[in-house]
Amino acid sequence: MAKSLIKLLLIFVCLYGYAQQNLTYQKPSKEILELADADLAPGVQIDSKGEHMVLLYRNQYKSIExxxxxxxxxxxxRINPVTNIGSRTNYYTNLKVKQVKDKEAKQVKGLPDNARLSNFSWSPDESLIACLNTTPKGVEVWIVNIENANAYKISNANVNANMRSTINWFKDNKHLLVKMLPNDRKELINTATAVPSGPTVSVSNGAKAQNRTYQDLLKTPNDEFNFEQLARSEIKKLSINGEITDFLDADMYRGISFSPDGNYIMVTKIKRPFSYLVTYSRFPSESNIYDLNGKFVKTVNNVPLDEVRPKGFMATRTGKRSMQWRSDKPATIVWAEALDKGDPEVKVDYRDVVYQLDAPFNGQPKEILKTKQRFSGIRWGNDNIAIAFDYWWNTRNLKTYLFNPTTAEAKIISDRNYQDVYSDPGDFVSSKNKYGSYTLTINGDNLYLMGDGYSKEGQFPFIDEYNIKTGKTKRLYKSKYTDKLESLNFAIDMKKGDILVRIESKTDYPNYYIRNIKKNKLTAITDFDNPFKSLESVDKRVINYKRNDGLDLEGTLYLPLDYKEGEKYPMILWAYPREYKDKASASQSTANPNEFVYPYWGSPIYWVTKGYVVLDDAAFPIVGEGNKEPNDTFITQLVANAKAAIDAVDNLGYIDPNKVAVGGHSYGAFMTANLLSHSNLFAAGIARSGAYNRTLTPFGFQSEERSYWEAPEIYNTMSPFMNADKIKTPLLLIHGVADNNSGTYPLQSERYFNALKGLGAPVRLVMLPKESHGYRAKESIMHMLWEQDQWLEKHVKNKK
Known part of the structure; x- marks a missing residue:
């Protein structure tokens, strides 16, 4: 026994006793590995008629290679310049198809060897699917015939998928517009070895450009050159038989969209000058309309460089924005413009105005709607009926308008706090119209709404009928399950009453069904097995408790698989803070005990197999009512949330409150570090891919729109880096070396680790090569799970 203990101690000394360690990738224990390495069920795509289904299979993880x-x-x-597609693209490796009514799916024949399929696009008649296949040399276009379950290639590996909107169908179902590599592309500059021709100089003309701390920005003229070469495409017309004809000459094309009738094409291209402050979506752009032969018709929008905006989350640029086709008309473009100069500080009766312009786009734009807040979208119906939305972040308000596009008459039919989930009326149901575009499903004077159905009593998804004349709703269907969760995916046919639903329980893997709400009939269309058999017996429940100020909180509690009544277990508390403007919304329950127990890569649920109680998704609301902002009392509320959660589980008799770990990812990592700085509630912490020094994000972060210079005390108080001297609790820091999330630079973890190490805190920093904000490689994820397991075993379960 003594020898074993000495050996164990030596292992921990080897693991944690030195400044740097050259570890190879490790794997977690058998119990965790069995769950983390399980084969998942396929993804599902179903056509709009609910007749055919495509099953998409993929590996759960990428490889480090x-x-x-x-x-x-x-x-x-993030681009792979060899293959010319996003370097972080998710790929599918196999496809099967079946008629929904059939039991067995048919294997799609003719797929490429070592398939890496992406960008799936149904043809207008839904008989074919176009997709991309990425080979070691480049990207090809493939066609999948749904009826005969056959796939074939129609292009060489010269597709340019760097700027999205890569493949678009013509209405004839026989041709596509495809972005191809231009013949005149120049060789890219190797920025690591290129000899500079001079310094990089940035200039401010005095205008305030208060932008978030974006990553992956252009930094040098060489970056500009490479970006332009990678963004340039020739647009070709490609038949499903592989015939190629020229359509548009090479340019930096971004978006491509056909008019609903298919007779016009709107193409948006990027222009210079580029920016070193913002991403490509805010570079200058030009939107042009062409006919089906590629003949230029009209320039409909010119957008200048969008670096400088007024202050605030609700600020926007001036000029035409959100330009799109009106989906219920043959060829009408619609856009919004700010009436307040894009400045939320300007006092106006209406913030935005919406215009439309019919083909051939030579007339005067027609005003069809004004919104009191920032315009956020329209659900089109017909010439007399449409639904529009606006919102205002500062008040968390969402307004819904019923308006007449012909007369511009509008009335507000819903005016609510969008964080108040109990009052959510649901989303308006849509269906395909004669153009193949989705528009409101209208039955006489009635529209339909489909909602998640959160309430004090639990979650019961519903379908309502809304009468546009009376403004009254009639409930057509409400899920009655108390031991399962039914999700309403989309309405296949409202007249018949056919709805695609997904049903799951704690132990039943989510499967798809067609529910007929008129005949009360349920038909299964998939039968996926539970890949996580070892968790079938886990005790899962939603617990409700109160914070010290009376605020209602909740969390999803899992007991260890080997739980024995009366014993005390270590606990892992996992959470993510969320900001609210009122306590009523913050206290609402959205956890459902009947959700399937799914241990995704970043989940803490694995540790129920190792003798831990897990409190997952614990409510951590940060509330700022009236003139107060949530972050004004961030630390106080954070600690109160944590103490309430620990006390609640301790009062149930399940845990040793001295053996509780806290963890989180991203803003949850920021939460973790702050809790270890400002409380003595925890035995250890796990913080993944967080930001710890808010002075490095000086123009706002998360839901904080004040700058550092407006609220320095907030930035300093909320920064774990500034309070590093207070940490005595062991902290495991994990970060992806290639993190691309705004504000969570890898530097954040590196500098925080140096501060903690310099102050003598027990801390371990794990930098995962090649990983972004979310981890993808199997090797990285397995090693991350191993690191977390080692840390918890040493500092929590076996805490002295």
């Missing part, structure tokens, strides 16, 4: 492929990070994009 895949993440190590060549990658350029330019203007907010």
């Amino acid at each position: 895949e993440l190590s492929e060549t990658e350029l990070r330019l203007a907010g994009l």
Whole structure:
């Protein structure tokens, strides 16, 4: 026994006793590995008629070899310049198809060897699917015939998928518009070895450009050159038989969209000058309309460089924005413009105005709607009926308008706090119209709404009928399950009453069904097995408790698989803070005990197999009512949330309150570090991919829109880095070396670790090569789980 103990201690000394360690990738214990390495069920796509289904299979993880492929990070994009597609693209490796009514799916024949499929796009008649296949040399276009379950290639590996909107169908179901590599592309500059021709100079003309701390920005003229070469495409017309004809000459094309009738094409291209402050979506752009032969019709929008905006989350640029096709008309463009100069500080009766312009786009734009807040979208119906939305972040308000596009008459039919989930009326149901576009499902004077159904009593999804004349709703269906969760995916046919639903329980893997709400009939269309058999017996429940100020909180509690009544267990508390403007919304329950127990890569649920109680998704609301902002009392509320959670589980008799770990990812990591700085509640912490010094994000972060210079005390108080001297609790820091999330630079963890190490805190920093904000490689994830397991075993379960 003594020898074993000495050996164990030596292992921990080897693991944690030195400043740097050259570890190879490790794997977690058998119990965790069995869950983390399980084969998942396929993804599902169903046509709009509910007749055919495509099953998409993929590996759960990428490999570290895949993440190590060549990658350029330019203007907010991550591109593989060899294959010319996003370097972090998710790929599917196999496809099966079946008629929904059939039991067995048919294997799609003719797929490429070592398939890496992406960008799936149904043809207008839904008989074919176009997709991309990425080979070691480049990207090809493939066609999948749904009826005969056959796939074939229609292009060589010369597709340019760097700027998205890569493949678009013509209405004839026989041709596509495809972005191809231009013949005149120049060789890219190797920025690591290129000899500079001079310094990089940035200039401010005095205008305030208060932008978030974006990553992957352009930094040098060489970056500009490479970005332009990678963004340039020739647009070709490609038949499903592989015939190619020229359509548009090479340019930096971004978006491509057909008019609903298919007779016009709106193409948006990027222009210079580029920016070193913002991503490519805010570079200058030009939107032009062409006919089906590629003949220029009209320039409909010119957008200048969008670096400088007024202050605030609700600020926007001036000029035409959100330009799109009106989906219920043959060829009408619609856009919004700010009436307040894009400045939320300007007092106006209406913030935005919406215009439309019919083909051939030579007339005067027609005003069809004004919104009191910032315009956020329209659900089109017909010439007399449409639904529009606006919102205002500062008040968390969402307004819904019923308006007449012909007369511009509008009335507000819903005016609510969008964080108040109990009052959510649901989303308006849509269906395909004669143009193949989705528009409101209208039955006489009635529209339909489909909602998640959160309430004090639990979650019961519903379908309502809304009468546009009376403004009254009638409930057509309400899920009655108390031991399962039914999710309403979409309405296949409201007249018949056919709805695609997904049903799951704690132990039943989510499967798809067609529910007929008129005949009360349920028909199964998939039968996926539970890949996590070892968790079938886990005790899962939602617990409710109160914070010291009376605020209602909740969390999803899991007991260890080997739980014995009366014993005290260590606990892992996992959470993510969320900001609210009122206590009523913050206290609402959205956890459902009937959700399937799914241990995704970043989940803490694995540790129920290792003798831990897990409190997952514990409520951590940060509330700022009236003139107060949530962050004004961030630390106080954070600690109160944590103490309430620990006390609640301790009062149930399950845990040793001296053996509780706290963890989180991103803003949850920020939470973790702050809790260890400002409380003595925890035995250890796990913080993944967080930001710890808010002075490095000086123009706002998360839901904080004040700058550092407006609220320095907030930035300093909320920064774990500034309070590093207070930490005595062991902290495991994990970060992806290639993190692309705004504000969570890898530097954040590196500098925080140096501060903690310099102050003598027990801390371990794990930098995962090639990983971004969310981890992808199997090797990285397995090693991350191993690190967390080692840390918890030493500092929590076996805490002295």
